[in-house]
Amino acid sequence: MATRTCQHCGTGLSSPRAKNCTACSAVKAEAQQLGVYGSVVSALGKAQRDGLTGPAVAEFARTAMQAEVDRQNNAARRQREQEREFDAKREARKAEREAQNAILRQHGYRWIKNVEDEEEADAFAGWPSMTIGGWTLYAPDGVEVSVQQALDEIKRGRDVVRSEIVEREQAEARARELKNQIKERVGQIADYIRASGERPDGWNHTEGEWVLDSGNIYGTGSWFVINIDYIWYVRNNGMDGDDWGLNNVITGGAGGIGYRITFRQDIADELIRLQHGELSDRFYLPHVEVKSRGVVADFFGD
Numbered sequence: 001m002a003t004r005t006c007q008h009c010g011t012g013l014s015s016p017r018a019k020n021c022t023a024c025s026a027v028k029a030e031a032q033q034l035g036v037y038g039s040v041v042s043a044l045g046k047a048q049r050d051g052l053t054g055p056a057v058a059e060f061a062r063t064a065m066q067a068e069v070d071r072q073n074n075a076a077r078r079q080r081e082q083e084r085e086f087d088a089k090r091e092a093r094k095a096e097r098e099a100q101n102a103i104l105r106q107h108g109y110r111w112i113k114n115v116e117d118e119e120e121a122d123a124f125a126g127w128p129s130m131t132i133g134g135w136t137l138y139a140p141d142g143v144e145v146s147v148q149q150a151l152d153e154i155k156r157g158r159d160v161v162r163s164e165i166v167e168r169e170q171a172e173a174r175a176r177e178l179k180n181q182i183k184e185r186v187g188q189i190a191d192y193i194r195a196s197g198e199r200p201d202g203w204n205h206t207e208g209e210w211v212l213d214s215g216n217i218y219g220t221g222s223w224f225v226i227n228i229d230y231i232w233y234v235r236n237n238g239m240d241g242d243d244w245g246l247n248n249v250i251t252g253g254a255g256g257i258g259y260r261i262t263f264r265q266d267i268a269d270e271l272i273r274l275q276h277g278e279l280s281d282r283f284y285l286p287h288v289e290v291k292s293r294g295v296v297a298d299f300f301g302d
């Protein structure tokens, strides 16, 4: 009759129905209690594969169990630390907002809840600790302002800040207007070259000074090329789906469609000024009829 042995460590067993020795049994029970049963079973298996027998097996499993318990405790501690840190930051932000709101209130700035119904709006008008979620800040003169602007107005004076904003908006409007005028003028010059110039056959090199270049690797955009003989207007025509058979200018891509006029100093000068964002001293441009407008509008982007 074969002697029964522990399934993990080979220790002889007295009970005919047992599968584990006392030591292995104890470590497994403990693991169950600590919630690391899986790790201990794996460790027992590993000990067996590594050739351990006798009490060394349960010891190995116990060491693994402790390591897993430590690992889990460390992870839990790290998580608690992170939560505490997060809470502390949230508290700090809240305190900062409250301090900020106190300053705003002191200087007559008001938060008003954005609601349709006027009665409801009155009921909601107050001083929330949160500066988010449908609340709008108003200056004492009723103008809607950002927190940043309100604090700036308190610090440097409302009139100063407001006049700077007006100046900035006017400057932006002027810049937009100039950009549009430049685009329009560039388009006129492109049309003039297309209508009054020639479109030479074959594959042409266009060496010289590239100006107002909006060409790109996708095969779109346009540019002018100025050299001592000619001024070219080239429209990139290299996109998939473009009719490449129309191309007569080498671009490095699939090619472009180029028109040229005999060099003229006044036109060259104006193109270079336009390239620098200047709109002045226009050369005389006779009215020309064009079948379709040149693609020149995208040089300055939007």
Ligand SMILES: [Zn+2]
Binding pocket: 006, 007, 008, 009, 010, 011, 020, 021, 022, 023, 024, 025, 057, 058
């Ligand atoms: Zn055992």
